[in-house]
Amino acid sequence: MSHITNSELDRRSLLRRAAAVGLAATPAVGMLSACVGGGSEEPAKQATGTKSADNPLGLDPKAPVEIVIFDGGLGTKYATDVDTPIYKKKWPESEVKFSATQEIATVVQPRLNAGDAPDMINNSGAKMMDFGAIVAAGQAQDLTDLFAAPSFDVPGKTVAETLVPGAVEWGSYNGKPYAVNYSYTVFGLWYNATLFEKNSWTVPTTWADFIALCDKIKAAGIVPFGYAGNNAAYYMVRALLTSAGKIGTEQVLKDIDNLKPGAWTAPAVLEAAKAWGEVGNKYLDKSFLGLKHTEVQLRQNQDKLAFYPCGSWLENEQAKDTPPTFKYAVAAYPSVTTSDKLGAAAINAAAGEIYFASSKGKNPRGGMEYLRVMLSKEAAKEFTNLTKSLTVVTGAAEGVELSPGLTSANEALNKAGKEAFMGYLFDTWYKKLNDESLSAVNDLMFKGGDAQKFCDRMEAASQAVAKDSTVQKQTRS
């Protein structure tokens, strides 16, 4: 018993053990990624059928298909009540295994690595997986066949031909399509049409008008412009880069995506940063840096904030806090200079919400067919109906009764016509660069508005990514 009563020894070994317990935080990295290095082995046997006019993707009509949907702002009803029934109607013998989760990476990533992938995955939400890394690891199915296949319900057209321009390119990595970006989001300056009408404020199209209006709004005791620095700085990055795109065409943004040296220090970016930095200095409430997007959006609903840069999901997100008199409307970002290469109506509208078929699943062809169903006009129309967001399927919103905000977004799109541009992809391709842009834009807007510093800092970060051989590179043209 002597070794137990030796208290000095006991206490010291206890301390050491205490230290070891604290260290348990470190191995979480290895633990949580699970199944390290998996996915390199041969895929499981995959189901295929014979291709025909009725079965252009050549799926096995009897093979089950498994889909995983992100359960977020869009809900899951569009999948369970619309897409699956349409799919089942066409392929009654193929069982659809449906599941939904709020944590895509937690649920799906270990399964991809273990070679037990679901067939179709909706990669979205705060815990979305790095899609570039999935493509690089060969886990995503090449969707060339899908986009070349005839449309599900538009006769005489291929799937690609039924989509808005740029939709296929948006999900392409190094020239090959791997993802369907399904929803179509219009970005711009959101405001309350009722408030503007009441004060007879007109929506500005030039920067001088914008500044003049901001002065008027400020005089009325309302914060003219604001965004949430705490967790929504990417809305501001988008505003700034949209302005840069309007000054110097989408090529400016393509250069940024391609990590071209000098892309961030280009005159168009500097010009846009200067213009926005001034807005930040004069018209932004500095305390917004500490606020979350919901808090700032609520202020707009209370008419304490006039302009808010955001995407067209805003109206739906705020539905329960919006007073009945509040009518969401969107305006294109005003032209920064008189020599902007794109017109004042030019708008940034991007496809988003990734859906992909897994190449290592048991039934990738079934996953692709499910995507073809989603891209049918019928399914897209119901999607807009249920989720209040537009899709990349052209004209699918026709006949759907749209809310004021979505109507305004649709009008802005029509006004922009061919000058609606997709924008940039570096934020999803290079997450680290994206994070740097959030810090840099907050610094620009809240801490003094030094445009040159913003450009130099982003340029340095962009070149650091370009030189990092462990980061998988993407290009676009």
Add this chain to the structure above:
Amino acid sequence: MRHGKYPFIIGFLAVPVALYAIFVVAAYIQTFQLSVTSWSGFGPIKYVGMANFEKLWNDELFWKSLRHNGYLLLLLPIVTIALALFFSFLLNVGGGTRGGVTRGIWGSKVYRVIFFFPQLMALAIVAVIFGRVFSSDKSGMLNGLLPASWDPWLLMADERWALTCILVVLVWQSVGFYVVLFSAGMGSIGEEIYEAADLDGAGKITLFFKITLPLLWNTIQTGWIYLGIAAFDAFALVNIMTVDRGGPDGATSVLAMMIYRNTFEYSQVGYASALGVVLFFLTLTFAALTLRVTRRDAV
């Protein structure tokens, strides 16, 4: 009965040791393995030697995060232990001696329970609540106390103060536990020692420094190590409370936050593992150093 000893011990230890080996030791080994690879989290592994550590050496954010961990490591134990000692002294000895029994100040039994409350709350909830307390606009609790005409303090949105806000919450959360721990320690100090000192005319301050502190040294040492390890973490608060998670502009970034981001957001599991290995050695060094430096002969 000696021949039954080993099966008996093995029977008790097999399950916990196996669990520990699989879920802790194996994961550590794997972290070390991954730290010399460029693994993204998907697909096959490629070995890159020491490249991750080289990159880390040149990473400005790493040094910044390390400084922030250092700041917490320096201040969290000192402030927490000082406050906890002060409170537990008041609770146990502060009331002076009456009828040969030392007692705490009036109502100390109630205070002891109240002090422990923060310990019962999940850290995530604490972070959300203090997010409201430190909110940078007038809706925040602290800013709400200011006169309406004043500009709000930016607090979490001010890079000079953001990390201090985190420190305050960490201290608030941990003080209660150490009050209880030190109280228990003080309870085991013999009455007669206090009585003797009292008869010799020692005041409260002398009692504290000459009697309580030396006899409590071992407990304080334990507390110091625990708090130091907590200072190496701070992930939950930084993740939930701070602007842009680790901001503004990296002003509250800590190593654990960097590990999380590199693993789950940048798909750089190899690099994150290298950071994990560094954190492992830092924690180990800290624990060893603390044990050595604070070693004292038994009183």
